[in-house]
Amino acid sequence: MLLPHGTMFAIVDGEHFELYRNAGTEADPDLTAIDVPVLEATDYSSGGNDHDKVSRLQLGAPPGRLEKLEEAAHASAVAHWLNSEVLAHKIEKLVIIADPRSLGEMRRHYHKKLEEALVGELTKTLTGRKPDEIIKALRAH
Template identity: 50%
Template sequence: MRLPHKAHLAIVDGEGFVLLRNDGSPDAPSLSEVAKPDLTATNFSAGVRHQDDGGQKTGSTDLNELAHAAAVSEWLNAAVLDGTIEKIGIAADPKTLGEMRRHYHKNLEAAIIGEEAKTLTGEPFARIEKTLLAQD
């Protein structure tokens, strides 16, 4: 994923969310942290789809993680709508990314320049930059 200059990158998993900005170029990214929002997960609507006995017994359904993904999408929706974010890439583990997509506003969808279904939370910025360059 090539991030344009000043484009944002959301690094998300079931518990964490960090917003970065590319202060470099698409071919030589230089990421800096912009925000680490402390979100309150209040949207547990995903739970309606995950009420099967199998998922509950094996622990493969964590409603708190899904609610966190919804909260991240809602935060990103608001940031795009108020003009704080113009272009954004999103990197999240597959489960979180799938849930986030269910909550995208059409303006957020238009602002997304790429998505990466990969867990990058906790990685050093240099490794994330290399990952961005490797993905095309």
């Protein structure tokens, strides 16, 4: 996969969000870390008042349910932020790398323009990895 100069990379899992920009060439990418915005995970997706929903879950949720809901809200917040950046023409080319659950949730929120900006996706957990490991995983894909 060729990665054009300036391509943005969003690396996401249920808790973390990292951004990189290709400062190199298509054939020899050089990922540079970009500051990540502070996102507020407020989309708990199943309807109703988010605060009430979280409170009910905290009181008697099955083990892991609240964590899954928080992970989905985080992925949704990332997708909404990426949509806004694409729509504002701040991101023209984008690669998204995320664990399967996060990527599935993010896809539910992709704007049509974000889909057009996508150069590629990779279903894999790569948060916390070095840029050369990210490039290696993309090339292996």
